[in-house]
Amino acid sequence: MADWIDACAKDDIEEEDLIRFDHGDRTFAIYRSPEDEFFCTDGRCTHEDVHLADGLVMDHTIECPKHNGQFDYRTGEAKRAPVCVNLATYPVKVEGDRVFIEI
Amino acid sequence: MPGIVIIGAGECGIRAALTAREAGYDGPITVLGDEAALPYERPLLSKPNSGGVVEKLIATREALDDMSITLETDVSVTAIDRDERMVVRAQGDPLPFRKLLLATGARARRLSCPGGDRARVLRTMEDARAIYSAAGTARSAVIVGAGLIGLELAAELTGRGLGVTVLEAGPRPLGRNVPERLASKLTTRHQQAGVEVLCGVQVASCTESDVVLEDGRAIAADLIVAAIGVEPNVELAVSAGLTIQNGIRVDRRLVTDDPDILAAGDCAAVEMRSGLHLRYETWQNAQAQGEVAGRNLAGGNKEFDVPVWFWSDHYEIGLQGVGDTSGQPAASREMGRDSEILFFLNDAGALIGAAGLGQGSAVAKDIKIAQRLIGTTLDPVLLSDPAHNLKKLLRAA
Numbered sequence: 001m002a003d004w005i006d007a008c009a010k011d012d013i014e015e016e017d018l019i020r021f022d023h024g025d026r027t028f029a030i031y032r033s034p035e036d037e038f039f040c041t042d043g044r045c046t047h048e049d050v051h052l053a054d055g056l057v058m059d060h061t062i063e064c065p066k067h068n069g070q071f072d073y074r075t076g077e078a079k080r081a082p083v084c085v086n087l088a089t090y091p092v093k094v095e096g097d098r099v100f101i102e103i
Numbered sequence: 104m105p106g107i108v109i110i111g112a113g114e115c116g117i118r119a120a121l122t123a124r125e126a127g128y129d130g131p132i133t134v135l136g137d138e139a140a141l142p143y144e145r146p147l148l149s150k151p152n153s154g155g156v157v158e159k160l161i162a163t164r165e166a167l168d169d170m171s172i173t174l175e176t177d178v179s180v181t182a183i184d185r186d187e188r189m190v191v192r193a194q195g196d197p198l199p200f201r202k203l204l205l206a207t208g209a210r211a212r213r214l215s216c217p218g219g220d221r222a223r224v225l226r227t228m229e230d231a232r233a234i235y236s237a238a239g240t241a242r243s244a245v246i247v248g249a250g251l252i253g254l255e256l257a258a259e260l261t262g263r264g265l266g267v268t269v270l271e272a273g274p275r276p277l278g279r280n281v282p283e284r285l286a287s288k289l290t291t292r293h294q295q296a297g298v299e300v301l302c303g304v305q306v307a308s309c310t311e312s313d314v315v316l317e318d319g320r321a322i323a324a325d326l327i328v329a330a331i332g333v334e335p336n337v338e339l340a341v342s343a344g345l346t347i348q349n350g351i352r353v354d355r356r357l358v359t360d361d362p363d364i365l366a367a368g369d370c371a372a373v374e375m376r377s378g379l380h381l382r383y384e385t386w387q388n389a390q391a392q393g394e395v396a397g398r399n400l401a402g403g404n405k406e407f408d409v410p411v412w413f414w415s416d417h418y419e420i421g422l423q424g425v426g427d428t429s430g431q432p433a434a435s436r437e438m439g440r441d442s443e444i445l446f447f448l449n450d451a452g453a454l455i456g457a458a459g460l461g462q463g464s465a466v467a468k469d470i471k472i473a474q475r476l477i478g479t480t481l482d483p484v485l486l487s488d489p490a491h492n493l494k495k496l497l498r499a500a
Binding site: 014016017048050051054055056063065066067068081082084 | 118121144159161166386387390412414463464465467468471472492494
């Protein structure tokens with residue numbers, strides 16, 4: 001059964017940026033969009049074993065720190081070669097100043 | 104009907120084929136590769152995992168089929184007939200083309216000294232398998248050339264327990280493309296790992312058991328690897344009468360002297376804004392030029408204008424650079440955990456390049472921002488201040 005996990009405070013993430021969130025043996029990436037909305041995807045690129053948290057967020061795109069592969073972090077859609085496999089995404093809710101993800 | 108023919112099935116050739124199709128070209132596209140393997144990513148060859156060489160395909164056979172791209176592997180192209188607009192292969196009928204892309208890449212330079220044929224090179228999947236297989240029984244390795252490939256390989260081999268010596272003819276490691284301060288930090292890390300780095304030395308010969316230097320020293324080597332750079336594969340272009348200038352000379356649209364023949368990637372010397380023709384050897388350059396070539400093969404009119412960018416991994420350290428970092432840095436940004444980025448400005452104060460070193464991908468984000476800031480006039484004081492988010496500079500630009 002999926003659980004809501006208290007992942008971080010809203011202000012742990014800067015606007016148009018992301019942080020890494022590890023839970024058990026899994027790793028996630030949590031994003032704050034320029035519109036102040038929050039999103040969550042798998043933490044590693046689908047192309048190589050690289051943490052997306054070191055990548056650059058521009059608008060709604062996360063660019064992998066290694067190969068310039070890009071995803072739309074709202075949908076997980078692969079946007080630019082060499083990535084071709086979409087990222088898994090997870091529901092997010094904000095309660096007060098806390099960000100929860102459902103995994 | 105003659106279609107697009109691409110000679111070379113590496114990152115550049117395959118990317119060009121995929122891009123031409125995505126751009127709407129609906130005629131035949133044929134890619135001719137000289138290796139037997141399906142197109143694979145070369146950067147991983149110097150970064151094997153416990154299972155050995157990592158084989159990552161650029162595109163599967165199914166993906167190419169889906170795009171109606173014909174891939175022929177293990178093909179030797181012997182000539183380009185410009186009058187008849189045909190490519191001649193060692194076997195089979197000549198292949199007519201409407202547009203031709205030369206993405207022939209480069210090959211590793213070999214040691215020319217006596218016994219130099221003992222030295223292996225690292226360029227292909229086959230090369231990589233042979234090196235790691237030999238490393239399984241070797242106790243000592245000598246790597247000739249302290250460039251990025253030589254040092255990445257040194258990190259890998261020392262990690263496997265070999266005694267590793269790196270020999271460099273120049274005055275310092277990474278003299279061609281990494282700022283001295285970062286090269287020095289990285290060299291120190293290699294030395295801490297037990298790698299011996301000798302600069303300003305010339306190899307005289309390779310014997311059964313040693314590499315002998317011109318000063319008479321002999322260094323034990325069960326395994327020898329030459330990592331002394333590459334030569335662009337220009338022979339087909341030469342025999343077709345195209346101009347060569349440290350690579351196949353092309354204009355900003357990647358077009359050669361012949362309006363129907365393009366060249367891109369490691370083999371191409373591309374006209375820059377400065378008017379100079381430059382040839383780059385990075386994975387990103389192959390990808391980016393492949394994309395431009397693909398658009399232009401499909402009838403586009405796109406100019407190549409992407410700053411060169413690279414990454415390199417050694418132990419837990421990641422190095423990245425973008426643009427021109429050949430001069431003196433104007434600003435240094437120290438970001439903790441031994442991470443540092445150097446910024447390079449031109450006389451007018453505009454950013455022309457940046458290079459950084461740090462744990463893992465620690466500098467990646469800021470190097471990507473720097474890439475977007477190239478050409479922007481920036482204050483070195485703000486660049487040097489780690490508390491000043493670079494993204495603020497990007498938003499202000």
